[in-house]
Amino acid sequence: MSEVVRAGAAGVRVLHGLLRPDGALALWGEDGTAAGHGAAGRGAAPEHPFAVPTAELPAGDDGTATVVLPSTGAGPLASPHLGLPPRRGTPRPRQWRVPVAVVPFLDVDLVAEFEGRAASSVEWLVELCGFAASLVRRGRVLPVVRIEGPRPSARWQPVLSGADAVRRSALLNRMPPACRAERPETGGDPFTVALERLVDGLVRTRLAEAGVTLADYGWLAALTGEPEFDATPALADELAGRLGAWFEQAARGAEVRVCFRLSDPREHEPVMPDEVPLPEDTWRLEFLLQAVDEPSVLVPAAQVWRDRSAPLRRWTSHPQERLLAGLGRAARLYPDLAGALRGVHPGEMLLDTEGAHRFLSHAAVLEEAGYGILLPAWWRRRPSLGLSLEVRGRDPVSQVLRDRAVGLRELVDYRWGLALGGRTLTEDDLADLAKAKVPLVRLRGRWVFLDPERLAAGLAFLKRGGGRMTAGDALRVMRLLPPEELPLPVTDARGEGWLADLLTGRLDQRLEVLDPPDGLVGTLRPYQVRGFSWLAFLDSLGLGACLADDMGLGKTVQLLALLLHHRAGPALLICPLSVLGNWQREAARFAPGLRVRVLHGADREDPAVLAAGADIVLTTYATAVRDADALAAVSWDRVVLDEAQHIKNSGGATARAVRRFPARNRIALTGTPVENRLAELWSILDFANPGLLASAHTFRARFAVPIERYADEDAAARLRQATRPFLLRRTKADHGIAAELPAKRHVRHLCGMTTEQVSLYRAVLDDLLERLAEPGEKWRKGLVLAAMTKLKQACVHPALLLKDNSPLAGRSGKVDRLEEIVDHALGAGESLLCFTQFARFGAMLTPHLAARFGVPVRYLHGGTPRATRDAMVAEFQRADRPGVFVLSLKAGGTGLNLTAANHVVHVDRWWNPATETQASDRAFRIGQRRDVHVHTLVCLGTLEERIDRVLADKGVLAERVVGAGEGWLSSLSTQDLRDLFALTPEAIVD
Structure with missing residues (x-):
């Protein structure tokens, strides 16, 4: 996806x-x-x-x-x-x-x-508070006395040096602008004040919780009670000076620090010839000095004691004192150091595995306190513990016979296991884990750390043993179960056969690229061969598929190749009426050996009779709904949906009807698997493989809400993983496809309006605002949508709004610009498609353009009979002279192949970009040899231009705003509608 x-x-x-x-x-x-x-x-x-x-x-x-x-x-x-x-x-x-x-x-x-x-401003404040808490927890605070009012006050102030100073600067630089929204333009930066207030408050809170009071009177009492205290000016000045000097000395900080380096037993190699190798499972903890501002400068303690610390002379003249003092303070945080400090020249500690684990448990505390910590590389990227699922087919013959469709209902044996870093642990590994006394364990020659609680939960889950489930259930467990339903996430799968390959993401490796089948007329492009092979592969396994190639990439010929490759019974193909004739022509052209029958019209035959003598039965969505009972009584080999977005509403009559039709296999063809909501994707894929993505409610909770509302990238990644085996999506921008297509160029034409158009536009707007001012909201949505339609009609042409069939010439800025585009295209010998969402305007425009340019102008709309529609398309495609084809957007926006034209004009805007793209792709598709020019006409200074800006911005915002169409406009306030619909002076051109 x-x-x-x-x-x-x-x-x-x-x-x-x-x-x-x-x-x-x-x-x-x-x-x-x-x-x-x-x-x-x-x-x-x-x-x-x-x-x-x-x-x-x-x-x-x-x-x-x-x-x-x-x-x-x-x-x-x-x-x-x-x-x-x-x-x-x-x-x-x-x-x-x-x-x-x-x-x-x-x-x-x-x-x-x-x-x-x-928002990010809240996350930043949480981080600031966490930084203050870290300073207090590590004791990076000192008392100060401030003389700012009539009485001095005692405060706790953070000591910022070394890494803490760097972190403070980073926090200040990353402060979101929203955090400063109340900051006066001439005021100071509140960051330092906030940090000091947080630190002072936290220290006082911690002392109070511990029941600590420093004194009964004076400035010490003010450090745990009320900040202000009584003191003579001379005493207050002396306190402030001495404490200030102490604070400044601490704030300068040390230029070197103690660093601990832990090496696991694998890293111990004797350096000197006479050095004795360390015993197995012995860890080494080395003490070093490290330059704070250049962490790469490291001097082992042994060199420090031998006065060989020349690399540190730039930073300190007393390295031995710094080393011993640093180790002494570290022993308060890591008590095991006490033994090493009993030696004259402490330089390292040798630890067993349990001791190494204790150090690793203290490493974060030492690092937070300002010590350098160097750990084995594997510790920083230690693998996580998860569950593994082993599946095996119960019928070994089904793994060999490719012509037997096993499908998602096949029963498989399964067994749970534990996986570390995505690799399943063996019985020997589990035995080693059971014997381990600490979470630090050596497995397969590698040291790993296992969280005791996760390990215990995983081992307890394994006691369930194995059992039997369907292949579909195995997929749902592996890909779709919420983590809370299992003690650990499922991170590995293994086994034999197609299901194991599907679970592990290796299914593509089993895909065999097939030769085009006998009986196919024409040459398949490489990506079409792969698409046909993919369909055939899933078909052989009894798995449904969704071929979601972009419009114009040849989904039709790929499906026809599949039908020729494996004929096991009649296939039912359901499509929109607008492409029914196209399927007949394409089948006759590419697969003349297939017996094609059509189920359509008032005198249509019984579906069972048609199916008996057919390889393909073509019908429309409307007919499928009307004849649902008769179609459900036939055992179909395949049920195929073309333009499968027609079932995007899973609760609609069309979706409910097509799900009833029995079939060995199901295939969905669509160029837009998702138009507005992820629920549409669920509906299409649930048709292809019922139950695979769980229920609609579960899908919404696990994927739709997290992705659509909160932009959850993890949920999006899980959804891509779950749908990838069954959804093949190729776009015209993909490598290997783009080179086979011409360019598509978009041109936005900002058109002015005539005085007549402007007067009509203002009249509609004034009427809307007057009616919205009336009390009550009962009819608000209908008023807004009706007014918006009228405003768009005024932008197109006055005759469309007035419905008076008056002449078109000279009364519309859009029509004038359209004539210029048509004149230019015809002058270059090129044909043109003209889309409008208003069927009435198409009927008015057709004779106008025919009389104006003296060329054939065809008009296709929803009421055009199928035979006439097919004849018009065929004539346009094989015409010797350039012409114009006017189409209503809904009737001609999908399915048709009109590559004879290389200019597409959208006279009026449809607020869903995907719908307009589908219409443009009637010309921009395989078979087009010239660059395609897409012209969009927008009225300057009107609602069209303002909404066009949203659509032009595209990306996440436009898609979220446009939503399911125009309904979002009805929820705007009256003031917002006034701003959106308002007419600006530049709209008038005459």
């Missing part, structure tokens, strides 16, 4: 963090449901229209803040996390009043109280 479409984020909430000018931490939020509905207030700092109330924020002191946010005349811009359409106009900073929760400290648990997602 190469593309992921995200749905709109209405209802999503976003939590923001704020660093106030006085250093306090505050939280405020935005509500995606309310965004766009509140009116912008008046005054210097009006209330933010869609801020979350204080009662719904995490626990804290209630308050308000005045934040500066980018805004337009309609109000503040919404956070990008909400996925809402951009407001019209140039953003400018403006003050807004928001409810806030002021918190003394911020951690992940507090953020979790909010029902929504946290």
Whole structure:
């Protein structure tokens, strides 16, 4: 699945963090449901229209803040996390009043109280608080006395040197702009104040929790009680000076530090000829001195004691004192060092496996305290423990006979195991684990660390043993089960046969590239040969497939090759009416040996009679729904859906009908497996392999919501893994395909409007705003959508809106521009396709263009009979002279092959880019030998231009905004609709 479409984020909430000018931490939020509905207030700092109330924020002191946010005349811009359409106009900073929760400290648990997602500003504040907590935990604080008011005060202040100073600078540089939203333009940076407040508060909290008081009076008492204390000016100055000198000396920090290097037994090799090798399973912990600003400078303790520490002279003149003092402080954190310090010149420790594990357990604490830690490379990327699933087919014959379709209902034997780093552990490995006394274990010559709780959970799960399940269940367990349903994730699969290869991602290795079948007329391109071979391979296994090649890459000929390759009974092929004739022609052209029958029309035969004498029975989706009972009574070899997006609504009548038809195998053909929502992908793949992706509810919870709403990349990766074996997606940009296609060039034409168009546009808009001002919201959605249709009609031509069949010439900027494009194309001897979503306008445009240019102008719409439609397409494709083909977007936007044209004009905009792309691909497809020019006509200064900007931006935002069509517009506020639909002066051209 190469593309992921995200749905709109209405209802999503976003939590923001704020660093106030006085250093306090505050939280405020935005509500995606309310965004766009509140009116912008008046005054210097009006209330933010869609801020979350204080009662719904995490626990804290209630308050308000005045934040500066980018805004337009309609109000503040919404956070990008909400996925809402951009407001019209140039953003400018403006003050807004928001409810806030002021918190003394911020951690992940507090953020979790909010029902929504946290913005980067909140994540940064959590990181700042974690840094403060780390300083306090490591004792990187000292007392100071400040003389800032009538009475001196005693505070705890962080000591920042070495790595801590670097981390402070990194935090400051990464501060999100949103954290400074309340910062006055002339004010100071609150970062230092906030860090000092956090450290001081945390030290006092820790001392209070431990019941520690430093004295009953004076400045020491102020370090655990009220910060201010009484002292004479002379005493206060002396205290401040002495404590300040102590603090400055500590802040300068050491230029070298003690470093510990642990080597596992494999890394011990005698350096000197007379050196005795260490016993097996003995670890070495070396002591070294390391330059803080150049960590690559390392001097072993043995050289320090022998006065051979020349590399450190630049940093210190007393290396021995630094080494001994550093080891002494480290012994408080890692008590095992005490034994080594009893020696005169401590240089290393020899540890057994249990001792090595104790050091590894303390390594993080030592590193956080500022010591250098060098560990074996495998420790940094130690493998994770998971479950493995072994499957074996119960019928060995099915692994050999390729013509027997075993499918997802085949029973297989399975057995659970444990896997480390994706490799299944053997019985000997498990025995070694059972004997291990500590989580540090040597397996297969490698040292590994195993979390005791995960290991115990995995070993307990193995007691379930094995059993029997279907191949489909094995796939669901491996790919789709939520992690909480198993004690460990499934990280490995093994076994024999196609299922094991499918589980391990090696199925492609079993794919045999086939020769084109006998009876196929024409030459398959290399990628088409591979697609046909892939279809045949899955067909032989009884697995359904979704061939999701881009429009125009030849899905039809690949399927016909499959039908010629293996004829085991009648195939039912369901397609839109617009391409029914195309399938007949393509079958006669590429596979004349196939017996093709058509189930369509008022006097259609019984499906069972047709199937008896046919290789393919062609029918339409509408007929399939009407004849569902009769079609369900036939045993089909294959059921194929062309333009399978017609069943994207899994609960619709079409989807329910086609799922009833029995078949040995099912195939879906579509150029757009996902148009608006991931639920559409589920519906198509569930048709091909029922139950494979679990239920629609489970799919939504596991994939659709995390991907569409929260952009969860892990969920997207799991979905790609789960669907990859059954979904083949190739695009025209893929290597090996792009070289076989001409270029496709997009041109956007900004057209002006005539005075007549402008007057009609304004009349429709004024009527809409007047009716929206009336009380009640009952008919709001219908009013907005109806008005939008009229506004688009006014942009196309006055006669379309007025429905008076008046002449077209000289009354529309779009029609004038269309005539220029047609004139240029015909003058170059090139044909042109003209798409409109208004069938009435197509009927008006056809005679106008025919009279204007004197060339054949054909018109295809939803009411065109099938025979006439087929004749029109055939005539256009083989015409000797250039011509124009006018098509309604819904009737002619899919399935047709119209490569005789290399110009495509979209007269009016359809708000779904995928729909317009499908229409353009009627000309941009295999068989096209010239560059294709796609012309989009947009009225300047109207709603068309503003929505076109959203579509032109494309990417995640446009897809989320467009959603399922035009319905999102009806939820906008009246002010937003006024801004969106408003007419600007540049729209008028006459």
